Amino acid sequence: MPEPTLILRDVAIYKGWLDPLEQEALIASLRDVVAQAPLFQPVTPSGRAMSVRMTSAGRCGWISDRNGYRYAGHHPDGMGWPPIPETVLAIWRALVSETRLPDCCLINHYMGQARMGLHQDRDEADFTWPVLSISLGDDALFRIGNVTRGGKTDSLWLASGDVVVMGGAARLVYHGIDRIRPGTSGLLRGGGRINLTCRVVM
Numbered sequence: 544m545p546e547p548t549l550i551l552r553d554v555a556i557y558k559g560w561l562d563p564l565e566q567e568a569l570i571a572s573l574r575d576v577v578a579q580a581p582l583f584q585p586v587t588p589s590g591r592a593m594s595v596r597m598t599s600a601g602r603c604g605w606i607s608d609r610n611g612y613r614y615a616g617h618h619p620d621g622m623g624w625p626p627i628p629e630t631v632l633a634i635w636r637a638l639v640s641e642t643r644l645p646d647c648c649l650i651n652h653y654m655g656q657a658r659m660g661l662h663q664d665r666d667e668a669d670f671t672w673p674v675l676s677i678s679l680g681d682d683a684l685f686r687i688g689n690v691t692r693g694g695k696t697d698s699l700w701l702a703s704g705d706v707v708v709m710g711g712a713a714r715l716v717y718h719g720i721d722r723i724r725p726g727t728s729g730l731l732r733g734g735g736r737i738n739l740t741c742r743v744v745m
């Protein structure tokens with residue numbers, strides 16, 4: 544596997560992994576996904592609206608509502624999830640595995656004040672597979688903590704085209720997005736940031 548630009552708290556960061564043309568191609572394939580499975584605003588189990596909008600591609604999609612966080616076979620509006628675009632799978636093959644492909648590609652859309660609190664990705668059955676995360680659009684302040692809640696954290700800005708892999712000792716590390724810096728990228732017509740998070744689920 545290629546060498547990351549830097550490793551922070553066991554998280555591998557590939558700065559500028561995608562060039563502008565590759566980023567454009569990804570956005571074009573995501574337009575098809577969102578046309579079939581529209582972005583929705585999830586509600587946390589406690590009933591608060593999340594500030595990001597999301598949808599998924601793949602065999603299952605990650606959802607949150609009053610009944611909890613989980614993977615589901617269908618979009619909340621009832622349609623199936625579209626397949627994960629080949630443009631996304633190519634990045635997974637290059638950085639994670641050529642044989643085992645992800646079951647889910649979660650698409651997070653951040654606008655304005657949207658953020659994501661510190662959390663672990665732990666709704667999957669097998670933590671031996673890394674989580675792959677792709678940043679597109681505006682810069683985002685990514686915070687990395689520890690495998691248990693609390694303690695010191697480190698932050699770094701993720702830019703469009705950066706790819707992050709959380710595997711091994713970093714698979715269950717707490718992480719989140721404190722804020723985005725609106726207007727720092729012209730990639731998305733309407734502005735904002737898109738994050739793609741690919742995971743093996745079952």
Ligand SMILES: O=C(O)CCC(=O)C(=O)O
Nearest residue numbers: 649651664676720738740
């Ligand atoms: O937006 C990001 O970079 C992180 C998203 C994330 O951690 C998640 O969806 O689980």
Ligand SMILES: [Fe+2]
Nearest residue numbers: 662663664718
């Ligand atoms: Fe996460």
